[in-house]
Amino acid sequence: MxxxxxxxxxxxxxxxxxxxxxxxxxxxxxxxxxxxxxxxxxxxxxxxxxxxxxxxxxxxxxxxxxxxxxxxxxxxxxxxxxxxxxxxxxxxxxxxxxxxxxxxxxxxxxxxxxxxxxxxxxxxxxxxxxxxxxxxxxxxxxxxxxxxxxxxxxxxxxxxxxxxxxxxxxxxxxxxxxxxxxxxxxxxxxxxxxxxxxxxxxxxxxxxxxxxxxxxxxxxxxxxxxxxxxxxxxxxxxxxxxxxxxxxxxxxxxxxxxxxxxxxxxxxxxxPYQLTSQRENQNKEYQYPGIVKVGDLETPMMWDxxxxxxxxxxxxxxxxxxxxxxxxxxxxxxxxxxxxxxxxxxxxxxxxxxxxxxxxxxxxxxxxxxxxxxxxxxxxxxxxxxxxxxxxxxxxxxxxxxxxxxxxxxGVNRTTFKDVPQEHWAFHAIHDLANKGIIAGYGNGIFGMGDNVTREQVAALIYRTLHIEKQDKYENPYRDIDGNSTMFPEEILALTKLGIFQGDDQGNFRPKATLTRAEMAQVIKKAFRLDVKAPHNFNDVPANTWAKDAISAVQSNHIAVGVGEGEFAPDMNVTREQYAQFLYNVISNAQSHQ
Structure with a gap:
């Protein structure tokens, strides 16, 4: 007993x-x-x-x-x-x-x-x-x-x-x-x-x-x-x-x-359980991604x-x-x-x-x-x-x-950054991008947590992400872009040619300028050709704003979720870790759709 x-x-x-x-x-x-x-x-x-x-x-x-x-x-x-x-x-x-x-x-x-x-x-x-x-x-x-x-x-x-x-x-x-x-x-x-x-x-x-x-x-x-x-x-x-x-x-x-x-x-x-379970799947021909009938009414739904x-x-x-x-x-x-x-x-x-x-x-x-x-x-x-x-x-x-x-x-075989604690919400995104050769940090193991991301840095990251084929020469429409003003002239000019970036009214690119969340949304929408799947529901985005569609695109494609209280904060600057997470999200979505 x-x-x-x-x-x-x-x-x-x-x-x-x-x-x-x-x-x-x-x-x-x-x-x-x-x-x-x-x-x-x-x-x-x-x-x-x-x-x-x-x-x-x-x-x-x-x-x-x-x-x-x-x-x-x-x-x-x-x-x-x-x-x-x-x-x-x-x-x-x-x-x-x-x-x-x-x-x-x-x-x-x-x-x-x-x-x-x-x-x-x-x-x-x-x-x-x-x-x-x-x-x-x-x-x-x-x-x-x-x-x-x-x-x-x-x-x-x-x-x-x-x-x-x-x-x-x-x-x-x-x-x-x-x-x-x-x-x-x-x-x-x-x-x-x-x-x-x-x-x-x-x-x-x-x-x-x-x-x-x-x-x-x-x-x-x-x-x-x-x-x-x-x-x-x-x-x-x-x-x-x-x-x-x-x-x-x-x-x-x-x-x-x-x-x-x-x-x-x-x-x-x-x-959907009808897809994932062996017992239910034996006599069906479901696959992922694909249409699966769900619920008591067996409603067809697309699962991706x-x-x-x-x-x-x-x-x-x-x-x-x-x-x-x-x-x-x-x-x-x-x-x-x-x-x-x-x-x-x-x-x-x-x-x-x-x-x-x-x-x-x-x-x-x-x-x-x-x-x-x-x-x-x-x-x-x-x-x-x-x-x-x-x-x-x-x-x-x-x-x-x-x-x-x-x-x-x-942390197996990965680049590590001393200033990115493992418990940080962007830890996985930063190191995944580093392993892909997209993010390099400042050197000496420093990523630059908390620093605002600049326009030239964003150009470099998108250029690496898209694997753009190098050309011998690009047309330069900017007054402030040359080998002395930025580390990434080729990247900036390549993205400009693709229509992803453009300059200001004075003909300047402003490589060291920061990027707002609204600008981030616009750049990501153009670079990755995001469709607007649903209008945004943020309460701080004016109805007539120039970035309305871009903000709708990043929300409806699960790239950005806002800052809480129903707000997107379109004029807030984007930090390096935030941009890493945005980029990680869009890459993950692209891999899924491929």
Whole structure:
């Protein structure tokens, strides 16, 4: 018989968060080292294996993975195949003991979990602990493939869940590997028979929430209860809260920030599911990018990078409206079946979007032991097996997308700048452009953070980005451009010939002059031939301004999002790091459309 642990006694934004947006983030400043981990943009993965596999932490370290989202629930059963229920073992829920009636933590399970966490710490890997099951909410793959919605209908299970997390937090609060408690993986009060919500493509989410507010199906009230319970014993470990309906981005529409300054908010991204899932994709011929039928009405929709951006917009809106900075948002799971046509581009586009927005991310999954559908090291074709009977890992375009992103974040073979801190929102953009040979900095490892970008610098960056073929001689229409007035005369004249730049009324280019945000929009629109996909909605841009279409173009193409409070600030000067982010965004979009 397993030993049990007695119940714990009561124990007494982004400053420039999302690219260039100013939001108030004072309440999110961390006070402890565990929260400090999340001040820098992090890239991780998911471990959801049928048993503890401590050797995988070493492999994760070698792949430059920074953190692992660990779901130990699956260790309680004997075998697991995706979408198939394990043998039902009564009273055998990992850590919980019995999800029908939680009483105490299972001591044997706690010891097993701590040993796994020790293995992570030995490799310098941080861990976010997530639970697939809670009291009254047994994971459907352990529940005859049926949703267990008792926790969303009966208060007693929420009380048990709060006590469970309080007990677990007491056990793990001092473990150095643990940097997050993810209260429940993919909560789904929307599936409760009493409060059914069928289809976010067609139904009104706010209307549904107004009906369940204040009931056990109110996810916001449940989260506040559990957070309060955890904080009675652990005031430092960050807490991570998933949005509703299996962590869909659309459920952010009713999510409310809890009263806790060490909390992050998370979503999962597998949409459109009809495309990304192996089971649904078997009898369809969907590919990415392409048209996919979604929702109960099977509405045809175009899915490309713009489509992904649109689907994620509720998270973006929520972050702005609630002044939650980008480094408090996690794309906690994302992925696509590796055999889907276009899978590498799907992953590239999502990673690009997450990096542009400054969100943390953890791809699903790394070396899962019972399912190969999202084991990207295996490539996009039929699995090849080695002599030991194990699937053969190999370099392939799909894994290269993830590997390259991990290496950039880890600083592998990259140019580094001493004045660009890793936690800065433009860190990834600056170093990506440096690796591409577009940005060089001032020399001596200095990028020039905070300096205004000049017109000649912008010309040089666009020239390198467009790979313009060098000519022997360009016509020079400017009075102030020669080899003595600028380091980049050829670049300026080449872009002038293409109609991207023009001089002032006096015939001057003004190479050392700064660039306003309105001018930036105009230059980018011309250089990259951006179409206006929708009119802008900024409240500080005059209707008759010369840059109206350019500002609409950069907003509708997800190049710039404004400075907050509905403003674009057209007359504000652009800094070097801001321009790097703009350029990174437009390059990423161009790669997607190619």
């Amino acid at each position: 397993k030993k049990i642990i007695p119940i714990v006694a009561l124990i007494g934004m982004m400053s420039l968060g999302i690219q260039e947006m100013n939001v108030k983030a004072e309440t999110y400043k961390s006070a402890g080292s565990k929260m400090d981990f999340w001040n820098s943009k992090r890239t991780g993965t998911n471990f959801m294996n049928s048993t503890s596999l401590p050797e995988n932490y070493k492999s994760a370290k070698e792949a430059h993975i920074e953190y692992v989202r660990l779901a130990p629930d699956k260790w309680a059963k004997d075998k697991d195949f995706l979408f198939e229920d394990k043998p039902d073992t009564s009273g055998k829920d990992f850590l919980i003991g019995n999800a029908d009636n939680y009483q105490r933590l299972v001591e044997e399970d706690v010891a097993k979990l701590k040993a796994d966490l020790d293995a992570a710490q030995s490799q310098g890997i941080k861990v976010v602990l997530t639970m697939l099951s809670l009291p009254g909410d047994r994971w459907r793959q352990f529940n005859n493939n049926q949703n267990d919605d008792r926790i969303w209908e009966e208060e007693k299970y929420q009380e048990q869940a709060s006590q469970f997390w309080k007990d677990l937090a007491f056990e793990l609060k001092d473990h150095p590997a643990v940097v997050g408690y993810n209260i429940i993986n993919e909560p789904h009060p929307e599936t409760s028979k009493k409060n059914r919500y069928n289809d976010f493509w067609t139904e009104d989410y706010e209307k549904w929430y107004s009906k369940v507010k204040g009931t056990p199906a109110d996810l916001n009230e449940f989260y506040q209860k559990v957070v309060t319970s955890i904080r009675e014993v652990d005031k430092e470990t960050p807490i991570i809260l998933d949005s509703g309906l299996y962590a869909t981005p659309w459920a952010f529409k009713y999510l409310k920030p809890v009263k806790d300054n060490k909390t992050l908010y998370a979503f999962h991204m597998y949409e 990078k713009d489509g992904l951006n649109t689907f994620l917009q509720p998270v973006q809106n929520w972050s702005q409206e609630n002044h939650v900075p980008s480094n408090r948002i996690i794309a906690e799971e994302f992925g696509i079946n590796r055999t889907v046509p276009g899978a590498p581009q799907y992953m590239q586009d999502l990673i690009s979007i997450f990096n542009q927005k400054g969100w943390h991310k953890s791809f699903y999954a790394f070396r899962e032991d019972t399912w190969t559908g999202m084991n990207y090291e295996l490539g996009t074709e039929k699995i090849k097996w080695n002599e030991e009977g194990q699937p053969k890992r190999q370099d392939n375009p799909l894994w290269d997308v993830i590997k390259n992103d991990l290496q950039i974040d880890a």
